Amino acid sequence: MSAPTSSLTPPEGARPPVRHPDAPAPGELLGAHYDQCFGCGRDQAHGLHLETRAGEGVSVTAVFTVKAAHQGAPGLAHGGVLATALDETIGSLSWVLRTIAVTGRLETDYVLPVPVDTELHLDARVTAVHGRKIYGTATGRIGAPDGPVAVRANALFIEVKVDHFIENGRDTEIRAALEDPDQVRVARAFEVNP
Ligand SMILES: CCCCCCCC/C=C\CCCCCCCC(=O)SCCNC(=O)CCNC(=O)[C@H](O)C(C)(C)COP(=O)(O)OP(=O)(O)OC[C@H]1O[C@@H](n2cnc3c(N)ncnc32)[C@H](O)[C@@H]1OP(=O)(O)O
Secondary structure, three states: OOOOOOOOOOOOOOEOOOOOOOOOOOOOEEOOOOOOOOOOOOOOOOOOOOEEEEOOOOEEEEEEEOOHHHEOOOOEEOHHHHHHHHHHHHHOOHHHHOOOEEEEEEEEEEOOOOEOOOEEEEEEEEEEEEOOEEEEEEEEEEOOOOOOEEEEEEEEEEEOOOHHHHHHOOHHHHHHHHOOHHHHHHHHHOOOOO
């Protein structure tokens, strides 16, 4: 591996992102990429249950309601949970690029405290692509899509193949995923052959 840079600024030669021709239409609800995902999984009892929709261009929007289980300080969301929401929202851009990618680096700004019961409205977009490196940015606003900005993140995601999960994930879950037709269908949606 080459030495990672500390910068999240796309290098010279980076290109604007391209919306995949088969990307879900703007406004379309994106399903979970994995039912047990802590960010978006429907069957993950402890998860954030983010509801994400495709946006225009290479963008998505998401809504996350802060629950009592997400507290750090009394009555306030934990910063790590908010980082997860930003990470997951940027990760969901995979659906619009039709490229599987994982977080390499995530830099978060916490602007306002976020109380329990807040509906956090997130939006994310890809800013540039350079080889396997995908540069993204996200914002979380309180109460409404045009509400006050509470959190922001910039991230570098790295494109991977489905083998990344098969080689690194625990056997039990990988075997179950490969035997689940719905999960295989999701993997195919990213144009990979598990
Ligand atoms: C069985 C069926 C299953 C099917 C499932 C299908 C559906 C799945 C769909 C969608 C899944 C999306 C899930 C989203 C969930 C939300 C997002 C997360 O939380 S993801 C989890 C947290 N992240 C990790 O666990 C990554 C851990 N890290 C790694 O595995 C490696 O480090 C990896 C893959 C990121 C890179 O390793 P390398 O060996 O492939 O590549 P190298 O050469 O090291 O890096 C490539 C380029 O990127 C730069 N780079 C890498 N890491 C960097 C860093 N931290 N900072 C800056 N640059 C970095 C390098 O300098 C290099 O740059 P130069 O091409 O040389 O210019």
